[in-house]
Amino acid sequence: MPVAFLAYPEMSQMLVSELKSRFNMELSDFTVYGDLFYTENVSPFACEKYPYWARTTAINPKFQKFESIGEAAKFLKAIQRNWASYQFSFFRRSSLIQEKLPFINLKPKSFPFEIPSSQIGLFTLIDENKMLYSETATSPLPSGYFQFIEDHENPPSRAYLKLQEALVRFAYFYKTPLPDEKSYCFDAGACPGGWTWVLRQLGSRVFAVDRAELCDSLMNDSSVEFLKHDAFTLETDKIGPFDFVFSDVICYPERLLNWVNLWIESGRTKNMICTIKMQGEIDWDLVEKFASIPDSHVVHLCYNKHELTWMWHKD
Ligand SMILES: C[S@@+](CC[C@H](N)C(=O)[O-])C[C@H]1O[C@@H](n2cnc3c(N)ncnc32)[C@H](O)[C@@H]1O
Incomplete structure (x- = not known):
């Protein structure tokens, strides 16, 4: 069964590097269509571990010839309702096919939004009359990607987008509500305050810890307790308990792994979201240790760069 990996925009080098170091695959194992990497050599993926730096993976993609836009749309529609395209050329032709398919909202999203649980397929025109298509893709997002409508005025840093996306995905994975006005959250590595700002927008109380202070508006917010x-x-039994524990600290992943295990063992939180910052070469064994923590997910977010996000929820 073939697969095709779609890299995040401008991150195909990261995907290539992951495929080499984690799956022992060379670029020559793939046919490359823009950011889409197609292979029939599926043995490394038989265990259903897919690359983090693929925004979606098309499972068992097939090639299909067609004469007209109408014929292509009719062909896809006969398979299922939801389709999104990834295009690296033939943009106009591809948009015309998409327009003839049932409506999918591809507009930038406002936070929070719900990721639909219905399956969405992926198609790519590889020439004027031939497409690569797959009805099954690993991401529930159209072509594995979305963007938020950004707030350029209020958040103290762009890092707020990362937490917004992580929370949207958290709610999708665990079918659990977002933090709200009843929640008490620990934000580790909080300065200048993008994540704390998101949590305050949701009405939560925040215990924010960093070596440097937050922006003034958050330092003056009576629902934010800041500790330098x-x-x-900080010992887990001396603070909290917390509804959510977050970390965006820049540190060695080993240190983060020890810390999250302390929190899990403490029983003093049921929800965690942490950025795993990569320093130089990625230690895949260490990433695997995060991924193998029961009830957890490791994901690369649309708003992550050279980092991954680990999340955990205990019922
Ligand atoms: C990427 S920034 C966090 C950005 C923040 N999440 C936001 O939304 O604005 C990482 C932060 O980790 C802090 N940091 C690094 N080591 C730390 C530690 N051991 N404890 C607390 N904060 C730490 C740094 O001071 C820095 O402010």
Whole structure:
């Protein structure tokens, strides 16, 4: 069964590097269509581990010839309702096919939004009269991607987008509500305050820890308690309990792994979202240790760059 990996925009080098170091595959194993990497050599993926730096993976994609836009749309529609395209050329032709398919909302989203649980297929025109298509793709997002409508005025850093996306995905994975006005959250590595700002927008109380202070508006917010401290040396039984524990600390992943295990063992939170910052070469064994924590997910977000996001929820 073939597969095709679609890299995040401008991150195909990261995908290539992951395929080499994690799956022992060379670029020559693939046929490359823009950011889409197609292979029939599926043995490394038989265990259903797919690359993090693919925004979606098309499972068992097939080639299909067609004469007209109408014929292509009719062909896809006969398979299922939901389709999104990834295009690297033939943009106009591809949009015309998409327009003839049942409506999919591809507009930038406002936070929060719900990721639909219905399956969405992926198609790509590889020449004027031939497409690569797959009715099954690993991501529930259209072509594995979305963007938020951005707020350029209020958040103290762009990092707020990362937490918004992580929360949307968290709700999708665990079918659990977002933090709200009843929630008490620990934000580790909070400065200048993008994540704390998101949590305050949701009405939560926040315990924010960093070596540097947050922006003034958050320092003056009576629902934000700030502590200037190393977030990792605070003892779990001396603070909290917390509804959610977050970390966006820049640190070695080993240190983060020890810390999340302490929180899990403490029983003093049921929800965690942490950025795994990569320093140089990625230690895949270490990423695997995060991924193998029961009830957790490791994902690369649309708003992550050279980092991954780990999330965990205990019922
Ligand atoms: C990427 S920034 C966080 C951005 C923040 N999440 C936001 O939304 O604005 C990483 C932060 O981690 C902090 N940091 C690094 N090591 C830390 C530690 N051991 N304890 C607490 N904060 C730490 C840095 O001071 C820095 O502000």
